[in-house]
Amino acid sequence: AAAVQLQQESRMVLTKATEMAKRANDELEQQTLELKAQQEQIERNRTAENERHVRLEEERQRLKELQQKQLEQQQQQQQQQQERLLAMAKSQAHEDEFANxxxxxxxxxxxxxxxxxxxxxxxxxxxxxxxxxxxxxxxxxxxxxxxxxxxxxxxxxxxxxxxxxxxxxxxxxxxxxxxxxxxxxxxxxxxxxxxxxxxxxxxxxxxx
Structure with a gap:
């Protein structure tokens, strides 16, 4: 009877140890998954922030190029207007000189x-x-x-x-x-x- 009781106690201890080991493994796996999820979220946030910076830089560059293009067009229009006025003045001078x-x-x-x-x-x-x-x-x-x-x-x-x-x-x-x-x-x-x-x-x- 003492031997049977000892075997039962041994099984109970072994079962309890197995359950504790399984619980510990489950907790470790859960912690690993949570840590991985946190790292992935951090990486997503970092990627999103980098993309936002890239978009802001592209928009800044686009606005800069647009302003430069508008300035060049304005300068070109002013130059063309000056050339037209000069041509009109020269044409008038020629017409007066060779009127007859x-x-x-x-x-x-x-x-x-x-x-x-x-x-x-x-x-x-x-x-x-x-x-x-x-x-x-x-x-x-x-x-x-x-x-x-x-x-x-x-x-x-x-x-x-x-x-x-x-x-x-x-x-x-x-x-x-x-x-x-x-x-x-x-x-x-x-x-x-x-x-x-x-x-x-x-x-x-x-x-x-």
Missing amino acids: WLVRDFMNDNHYPACIVRTSPDAVSMPINVNYLIVTETENLLDSQEELISTPLNIKFDFITNRQQFILVAIPYIVKRSSHRENVIKVRQSNGVWMSMETNEPTFDSHK
């Missing part, structure tokens, strides 16, 4: 003028020859940033015989794709180099 010069139209198929030439009253009968140039014959006319907006022309006149040192030439052009580009007229020199000339934009009552 005669206008001669050189028509193309009776639809639109190839160009309009103004000469002094003394050269009203001076022969002027106007021909279209084939685009392939205008090598090196444009660089990579330029756009052809009118047909190249070959204009000839005898300035010695007619005592006409120069003529005024107006060339019609199509509206260019970019409003930020300046219109220029290029003249081909005897060495084949195209040189930009000073220009303005006159209007003619007969061609509006």
Whole structure:
């Protein structure tokens, strides 16, 4: 009987020890899970904070670039306005200077003028020859940033015989794709180099 009682007590002690060990393991696993969850939450918070900082920096950079772009556009508009006013003043000065010069139209198929030439009253009968140039014959006319907006022309006149040192030439052009580009007229020199000339934009009552 004493041996049986001893065995029962041993089983009870073993069972209790097993339960305590299991409880300890369960508590350890729970603590491990809670610690892992806390670490994951800390990492999520850190990631969210970093993303917030990145978004704030991107927004700050975007606003900075927008302000810079608006400033550049404003400066460009002011410059264009100044250029327009200067061109208008120069055009008015030219018109006043050559107010008595005669206008001669050189028509193309009776639809639109190839160009309009103004000469002094003394050269009203001076022969002027106007021909279209084939685009392939205008090598090196444009660089990579330029756009052809009118047909190249070959204009000839005898300035010695007619005592006409120069003529005024107006060339019609199509509206260019970019409003930020300046219109220029290029003249081909005897060495084949195209040189930009000073220009303005006159209007003619007969061609509006």
